[in-house]
Amino acid sequence: MHASWIRLRLPALIGFAIVGLISTETCIDASIINSQPTESQQGFDSYTVPGDSLPTGWSAVTTGPSDVYNPFVTPGQPYDATVQPYGFDAQSGPATSYAGFSWAAGYDGTSWSFINTWLLSDSQTLNNGDVVSFWAREQSTASTPNRLEVRLSTNGDSAYIGAAGDPTGVGDFNTLLTSINPTLTVDGFPDQWTQFTATVSGLNGPTTGRIGFRYNLSNQELVGGSGGYIGVDTFSINPTVVPEPATIVIYGLGFTGLIYRQWRKRKPLG
Numbered sequence: 001m002h003a004s005w006i007r008l009r010l011p012a013l014i015g016f017a018i019v020g021l022i023s024t025e026t027c028i029d030a031s032i033i034n035s036q037p038t039e040s041q042q043g044f045d046s047y048t049v050p051g052d053s054l055p056t057g058w059s060a061v062t063t064g065p066s067d068v069y070n071p072f073v074t075p076g077q078p079y080d081a082t083v084q085p086y087g088f089d090a091q092s093g094p095a096t097s098y099a100g101f102s103w104a105a106g107y108d109g110t111s112w113s114f115i116n117t118w119l120l121s122d123s124q125t126l127n128n129g130d131v132v133s134f135w136a137r138e139q140s141t142a143s144t145p146n147r148l149e150v151r152l153s154t155n156g157d158s159a160y161i162g163a164a165g166d167p168t169g170v171g172d173f174n175t176l177l178t179s180i181n182p183t184l185t186v187d188g189f190p191d192q193w194t195q196f197t198a199t200v201s202g203l204n205g206p207t208t209g210r211i212g213f214r215y216n217l218s219n220q221e222l223v224g225g226s227g228g229y230i231g232v233d234t235f236s237i238n239p240t241v242v243p244e245p246a247t248i249v250i251y252g253l254g255f256t257g258l259i260y261r262q263w264r265k266r267k268p269l270g
Contacts, residue, residue, distance in 0.1 A: 040124055040237040045093040047075050054099075057122025063162050063169045064116050065108035073119045076100045076231055086139035091193040091233040101148075101215040103227030114167040114219045119232065121211040123157040129240030130200040132177060132211055138230045140191045145184040146230050149214040150177045150198055156208045167219065173212040175202070184226050193233070211237070 042055055052075055054060060060073035076098040077087035089095040099119050106115040138146050151173035153160075162169015177198035181188030217227050 039239065042121070042235045043093050044075075044090070044097045044099055044233060046097070047099070048094050048096045049075055054119075055122070059120045059159055060118065061120065061159055061161055062105065062115075062117045063164055063166045064105060065113045073117065074100045074102070076233075077229070086141060086229045088137065088139065088231065090231075091135040091137075093233075098231045098233035099213070101213075101230050101232075103144075103217075103222065103229065105215070106217060106219075106222045106227065112219060112222045114222065115215055115217040115227065116161070116167055116169060117215045118161050118173075119213040120159055121235065123208055123210050124237055126152075126154075126200050126203065126207050126209055126237070127205075127240055128201050128203050131238040131240075132198045132200065132236075133195060133238060134213075134235045135193045135195050135233045136180060136190070136230060137193045138189045138191055139228055142189070142191060142228045143186070144228050145181060145186050145226050146189045146228050147182060147184055147216065147226075148180045148189070148230060148232070149182075149216065150179070150196075151175060151212045151214055152177055152200065152209055153212060154203065154207045154209040157210065159210070161212070161214075168216075170214070173210075173214070177211075184221065189230065195234075211235075 042058070044055065046052065047054060054073070076090055076096040077100055078089060078095050079087040090098040101117060101119075103115070105117045106112050132150065134150070136148060151170060152175040153172040154175070155172040158172045160171040161173060162171040177200070178196060180190075180196065213232055215230065221227070
């Protein structure tokens, strides 16, 4: 076959090859799309009254006082000017469908101790680039500061947050993703529902772990006037999507074909 004939028709041959690969890729894409990670969401819509269980896989734990005065985490408290002036409605869903954290968790029945109360998500497969999103706020009448940390454990389904009685324990949740009002300023925690995000990084690959919301105040901070009532609602993990190798190959072939075509336009045939 004459060399000039091949050179003339090579761009067309590359084009046919790419079309064939794209047709194959179309079939592949259906399975790829079905296997892509999906967004994980939790709005606490079934967690509305005392006695309700947390959503499946979620848990509330503490290293602090553990008796009837320590509610750990409770369904949201609606606003009531007489009974619950500190309450507020959920960010979305039923009015009480959010997770509430209270300064009462630091009372041991006779005196103020400390707060190290956690709300733990269900276990998730996490990747670098995944975005953790949630909404949080404090009571609108707050005159005392609050603090909330969001931490990551990469130890599977572990719920270990440290030894009982340890006011500073974080256990397996040793990666801090974000902190709201870490220095406990009076106006440092929003008193209206506000969205916060944090991006997962530093992983060596897909990792099973949990997200932990930590409400933590020392004895000195409680006695000194810190602590109040805060809520967390509308949690989600938005996964990063990595292009499949086959898709990258298709783009590479197409790009190569375009480059060759431009080169042939500039180079006269011999």
